[in-house]
Amino acid sequence: MSSDWDPLAFHPPSHSEELKVSFPQEHVMLMTLNRPRHLNAMTPQLTASIATILNWFDEEPSLWVVIVTGEGRAFCAGADLKAWLHNQSSGTANERESVASSVHGFASISRRHTSCKPMIAAVNGSAYGGGVEMILNCDMVIASEDAVFALPEVKRGVLASQGVIPRLGRVAGHQLASEMLLLGNTITAIQARDRFRFVNLVVEKSAVVPTALDIARQITMNSPDSVQSSKEGLVLAQKHHFEQAVQTHSMSLVSKRLYHGANIREGLAAFSERRKPRWSNPAKL
Template identity: 95%
Template sequence: MSSNWDPLALRPPSHSDELKVSFPREHVMLMTLNRPRHLNAMTPQLATGIATILNWFDDEPSLWVVVVTGEGRAFCAGADLKAWLHDQSSGTANEQESVASSVHGFASISRRHTSCKPMIAAVNGSAYGGGVEIILNCDMVIASEDAVFALPEVKRGVLAAQGVIPRLGRVAGHQLASEMLLLGNTITAVQARDRFRFVNLVVEKSAVVPTALDIARQMTMNSPDSVQSSKEGLILSQKHHFEEAVHTHSMSLVSKRLYHGANIKEGLAAFSERRKPRWSNPAKL
């Protein structure tokens, strides 16, 4: 593995107690939405806390993977609709401007395309609206057997506008995406895995977070430079046509860091010497 991991040296920035942050595995951060009585519905304070922590995570070389989950029986119930009604009634809502100007989307996750570090969703229960938008922008999704998913915005007269529409269309295809978006009905974890194809594994509820952490551990067994460059390639493939994506990826700073960094030399040497590699933290870009 590596020899430069010291979780006691990590100093995450201050944030609301609506978010819990811990470091349960080497190079892994666990981020837990902590509004269980409100099904982890998003508040401005929680969204700000997530943005603050993820910006710090992105800039911390010793952290390579993040797992996001929810406290209690829900993953995330999406936006606080009562607060939304208040903004609408008071005339302070400006949804079009808010969506267009949002850099990273719902909860600072749903359109977060600047980070090359993997994010794993550990879906411990229900996920509605914005909760599904979060999940669709994660790199892997582990769901409990009793987890359910829905995009019920059409039933409330609002819109799932923070990135889930194009992403779900790519993942599930137009017709299945329409089924979720235009009907607003709930689907099960097995359906999300087998029909809609945005869940990787369905496990017992007690195994959701441990399974996600084990997958994170498996990721950290690989070169962090290689993992992060691979994720960047996936992100670029969503933005560009084939040849442009390949060219842009090959000339990026993340690829340059890989080809000129210590880990490529270590990986090749470890293979030649028939030993496990000892990865080092990627250099800051």
């Protein structure tokens, strides 16, 4: 951590107490879902807070990586089904239109494609439904040994509709995605890593956030321009066929910033001079 790093210098916008925000190391923001008594089940208020903070994070040049985790024994239990039942019973539910009009999906994370900054999921416990939808849209996933994952929507007569179906199909393949989606059964962290392939590392529970922080530190040792352009390329690959993805990526503003920015010159000069590069914050797009 550099001597000029001051977490107190950041002033994130006001948000609910259901979300904790901190800056534990250089260029890194940590978001902690803070409804432990309710297994961090998502509420409209918590969703709004996440959206507010992530929108601010995206515009903050000196923050390069975000980690999301949960307080207590769960990562996220998904949607609040009691509230869902109330909306259904009162006639206020409008799920299809809500899904179609949602810009960033469940918890403002599951379909968030506008940010090129890496997001790491530090899964400290159980993740169900929307919690899994969030995880599948993160760039890296660190899970505790006792973490479990499930898409139990079919057992409740509802639908996992916020992006996990196409993404899980791509990651795990049709048959394994069907196993999670059509059976609704729970899988372990080891299965999520080795069979379904959406977890990177499985560690002791006490090591989940420290491991995520170490991964974030390794990311921030690299050029932020290169990291963000690389992530953009991965996102575009999900939207376009191969050649179109390559061409769209090469002509994007993020790629232009990389090729015309200070960090590409710094990286090449540092290599030539056999020294560590000194990266600067990316320019705002």
